[in-house]
Amino acid sequence: MTDPALPVRTLALADYIALALFFGANLGIGWWCARRRRSGGDFFLANQSVAWWAAGISFFATGASSISFMALPAKTFQTDWLVFGSGPAQSLAGLVVGLFFVGLLRRLDMVTIFDYLERRFSRPVRLLGAGLAVLMKVCGRMSVVMLLPALALSTVAGLNVYVSILLMGIVTTIYAMEGGFEAVIWTDVLQVTVTFGGVLTAIAFMANGIDGGLAGILREGDASGKFNMISWSLDASQPTVWVFIGMFLGSIFTQVADQPLMQRALATTDVRSAKRTVVLGTLIGIPSTIIFFFVGTALWVFYQANPERLSTALPNDAIFPYFIANEMPPGIVGLVIAALFAAAMGALSSALNSSAAMIATDFLETRQRPRTDAQRSRTARITTVIAGVVATAMAAFIASLNVASLWDQYLKLLALIGGGFPGVFGLGFLTRRANAPGVLTGAVASIVVTWWVQNFTTLSVFLHAFIAIVTCMVVGYIASLVLGRRPDPVSLRGLTLWDAAPRPAPAPPPLTPVA
Numbered sequence: 403m404t405d406p407a408l409p410v411r412t413l414a415l416a417d418y419i420a421l422a423l424f425f426g427a428n429l430g431i432g433w434w435c436a437r438r439r440r441s442g443g444d445f446f447l448a449n450q451s452v453a454w455w456a457a458g459i460s461f462f463a464t465g466a467s468s469i470s471f472m473a474l475p476a477k478t479f480q481t482d483w484l485v486f487g488s489g490p491a492q493s494l495a496g497l498v499v500g501l502f503f504v505g506l507l508r509r510l511d512m513v514t515i516f517d518y519l520e521r522r523f524s525r526p527v528r529l530l531g532a533g534l535a536v537l538m539k540v541c542g543r544m545s546v547v548m549l550l551p552a553l554a555l556s557t558v559a560g561l562n563v564y565v566s567i568l569l570m571g572i573v574t575t576i577y578a579m580e581g582g583f584e585a586v587i588w589t590d591v592l593q594v595t596v597t598f599g600g601v602l603t604a605i606a607f608m609a610n611g612i613d614g615g616l617a618g619i620l621r622e623g624d625a626s627g628k629f630n631m632i633s634w635s636l637d638a639s640q641p642t643v644w645v646f647i648g649m650f651l652g653s654i655f656t657q658v659a660d661q662p663l664m665q666r667a668l669a670t671t672d673v674r675s676a677k678r679t680v681v682l683g684t685l686i687g688i689p690s691t692i693i694f695f696f697v698g699t700a701l702w703v704f705y706q707a708n709p710e711r712l713s714t715a716l717p718n719d720a721i722f723p724y725f726i727a728n729e730m731p732p733g734i735v736g737l738v739i740a741a742l743f744a745a746a747m748g749a750l751s752s753a754l755n756s757s758a759a760m761i762a763t764d765f766l767e768t769r770q771r772p773r774t775d776a777q778r779s780r781t782a783r784i785t786t787v788i789a790g791v792v793a794t795a796m797a798a799f800i801a802s803l804n805v806a807s808l809w810d811q812y813l814k815l816l817a818l819i820g821g822g823f824p825g826v827f828g829l830g831f832l833t834r835r836a837n838a839p840g841v842l843t844g845a846v847a848s849i850v851v852t853w854w855v856q857n858f859t860t861l862s863v864f865l866h867a868f869i870a871i872v873t874c875m876v877v878g879y880i881a882s883l884v885l886g887r888r889p890d891p892v893s894l895r896g897l898t899l900w901d902a903a904p905r906p907a908p909a910p911p912p913l914t915p916v917a
Contacts, residue, residue, distance in 0.1 A: 428592065463748030488649060604738050612703055759782075
């Protein structure tokens, strides 16, 4: 995967020490949490005792990943900030989720959010939702976030990209398997700290290589139109304000239907903590988006000032690790590469644990008799390993493909395979008429419509998930009116936004005194 025209610098001893310390710390947290875990239930929800601030940091780490670390700087390096609106759109959606929807899910005391679908609709709806989610996480997101750090390591040290993928998969699977959800949470806290430390260090080196430092980056970027971020055009094929409004509406239910994100809220102590978790994780996302976009602009200004340092044979999405490899001193290179791995491992371990939770809870436990805690813990560990192995194999397959932008390909895959299914949650939360046959019809229709949009229109990729969700909700609601009967209002108590908490039992009539 490494182009022979690229200058490749072997990591120094100090870099290997920095990386070893980072990986050792993650494995150490996994070992420590494994000793604390007392039952199989703790593996997926940490006994619902996670501190809300730690869960909030983990919420951010789950949504960020190496896609933010590498693909976003690559986008702004090549173009401008027109796609910046995707960050605020998702953040505003997260606030809506935290304030209005998370409380309903947390009150139901579930392990996975797909348990809600069985209570609201039926078991087949639950199994379809969980199956699509596992497919998307294992064969989609996990594979991409492993591939991006592998490309970085290949660029920095010349290590074969497939060997890098294998190393990433093994290390992350080990600590996710050993420490369970509690290890995922606390390694996320460590990884977010390392990620921001590494990125800010890299920005400082970029500024040091430009006349005027940070002010010089801002001046040159502004003069060249690199900070252009708002378009009011009515062209739906471009990243415009109107497109991001659609993305905001779609992101509400996309986040609600995301097990790794909602698992953090389900693992907190109460409803109030669950809401705080989502709001904090969302708020962290706003400055992080600015930082990652700024990295791309700073890289562009740096290489405009130093064109002789830029190779023309860069791999896809590799401009940031290229700078790390060639412009930073030994030891610091290891620190920033550790930050890159940290960004990836936060999302990867979260997806591993949540995928194991869905396989073990939504598929296995619904078909088996009650089991002991030891049996459940063993199942959890085995499913984690299986998910890690499959995701690693898929990452190696994606590495063999020549894609123009991993970020765009990920968004298209998300919208096609499972982008419309969050509309099922929307129908469950917002309507009393939706039923199982109707929402299944809507889910199938969303896949067909999304495939057509992706292949026969030029609509912006940021709109695909919105179109998929709207299709699912509109078709699903109409089909519900035609197919099946209206759900019993009593059975919907605590399952819709209009009746989010079970109603208390009526008070008994006062006793009549006996004469």
